[in-house]
Amino acid sequence: MRLVSIGNCFPGMVVGKPIYTELGSVLIASGVTLTVAMINRLQQRNVSVLYIHDDLTDDLEIEDSVPIELRAEANIRIKETFDELLKGNRRDGRRIKHFNIERIQSVLDSLLKEVQRTKNVSRLLSDVYIHDDYTYTHCTNVTIYTLAMAMELKMTRKEITMVGMGAMLHDIGKIHIPKEILNKNGQLTSEEFDQIKKHPEFGWEILRNEPSVHTISANCAYQHHEKLDGTGYPRGLKGNEISPFARHLAVADVFDALTSNRSYRNAMLPHDAMEILYAGTHSQFDPYYLKAFQKAVATYPVGVTVTLSTGETAVVTEYKFNVPDRPTVRVIKDPYGNKLNKPYEIALSNQLNITITGCEAIL
Numbered sequence: 001m002r003l004v005s006i007g008n009c010f011p012g013m014v015v016g017k018p019i020y021t022e023l024g025s026v027l028i029a030s031g032v033t034l035t036v037a038m039i040n041r042l043q044q045r046n047v048s049v050l051y052i053h054d055d056l057t058d059d060l061e062i063e064d065s066v067p068i069e070l071r072a073e074a075n076i077r078i079k080e081t082f083d084e085l086l087k088g089n090r091r092d093g094r095r096i097k098h099f100n101i102e103r104i105q106s107v108l109d110s111l112l113k114e115v116q117r118t119k120n121v122s123r124l125l126s127d128v129y130i131h132d133d134y135t136y137t138h139c140t141n142v143t144i145y146t147l148a149m150a151m152e153l154k155m156t157r158k159e160i161t162m163v164g165m166g167a168m169l170h171d172i173g174k175i176h177i178p179k180e181i182l183n184k185n186g187q188l189t190s191e192e193f194d195q196i197k198k199h200p201e202f203g204w205e206i207l208r209n210e211p212s213v214h215t216i217s218a219n220c221a222y223q224h225h226e227k228l229d230g231t232g233y234p235r236g237l238k239g240n241e242i243s244p245f246a247r248h249l250a251v252a253d254v255f256d257a258l259t260s261n262r263s264y265r266n267a268m269l270p271h272d273a274m275e276i277l278y279a280g281t282h283s284q285f286d287p288y289y290l291k292a293f294q295k296a297v298a299t300y301p302v303g304v305t306v307t308l309s310t311g312e313t314a315v316v317t318e319y320k321f322n323v324p325d326r327p328t329v330r331v332i333k334d335p336y337g338n339k340l341n342k343p344y345e346i347a348l349s350n351q352l353n354i355t356i357t358g359c360e361a362i363l
């Protein structure tokens with residue numbers, strides 16, 4: 001089984017793992033043979049990648065990462081909370097009603113359980129398959145990364161809950177930003193960007209008055225765009241003025257933003273995104289949390305199809321956390337796209353002249 005992008009799916013391929021809608025129902029079951037109509041339907045539903053059976057890789061053990069059903073449920077609960085808060089909070093800060101924290105608390109607990117489970121097998125997918133609205137998917141992804149980092153750092157249960165809740169709600173202030181600006185195709189004007197920059201403060205205003213939300217979680221919303229050198233927003237805080245929880249969250253937030261397709265730019269390869277993060281060590285990101293991220297999140301999990309600098313197509317067979325951009329891969333197609341009769345493996349950690357130039361999980 002391997003993960004392929006929808007653009008590389010052809011009629012006759014057999015689905016390896018079920019595909020779910022954002023609401024958690026099965027769109028296509030595993031074992032189904034794809035038809036042109038199905039592929040079109042998947043494309044219409046924004047499915048970007050799926051697992052297919054493939055005789056060259058069917059021996060690969062692909063451990064389940066955080067299940068899609070649970071990701072879908074997290075998206076729904078986050079959306080409900082955002083909607084509820086939009087109804088219950090006016091922009092002038094006047095509150096009509098508080099929100100139901102149990103709704104997201106229970107989904108946070110389930111995500112934590114899954115992350116604890118998958119932590120042992122050291123893998124997390126770096127993308128979700130179906131999403132209609134990037135805001136909620138982004139919050140779910142950031143929460144999963146944040147929890148994985150927290151496990152790596154051996155944080156206490158109380159700290160994990162605070163930073164996890166902060167991650168789920170970090171962009172809540174966007175409910176007061178016009179949708180036309182949030183979903184705009186193309187570059188934002190400086191006036192529009194000034195509007196976007198208000199969301200951390202709006203988030204803080206909403207959350208600090210919620211009795212069920214810890215101030216530390218509210219602070220995550222307030223400070224997640226601050227940078228160590230003081231060039232962030234909204235207050236231009238520096239170094240230790242920024243809460244450690246917000247510094248933790250900032251790494252997960254930027255990684256997910258860089259590796260996701262947005263209306264105005266294509267997703268970056270995970271290792272390129274990591275390089276951008278490392279380039280910002282000390283000026284933007286706290287190296288302590290960057291290291292934790294790198295140790296906790298497998299950027300090229302087993303089963304992901306990649307393109308090599310040689311033009312060949314390969315599938316990741318072994319991931320190494322100490323050299324995250326250099327997994328071991330099995331070459332299955334030559335540079336012309338012809339399937340190999342005898343696939344062979346390359347340990348990219350030993351073959352430094354060959355690099356990964358494409359990854360189907362983020363197309």
Ligand SMILES: [Fe+2]
Pocket residue numbers: 170171199224225
């Ligand atoms: Fe944000």
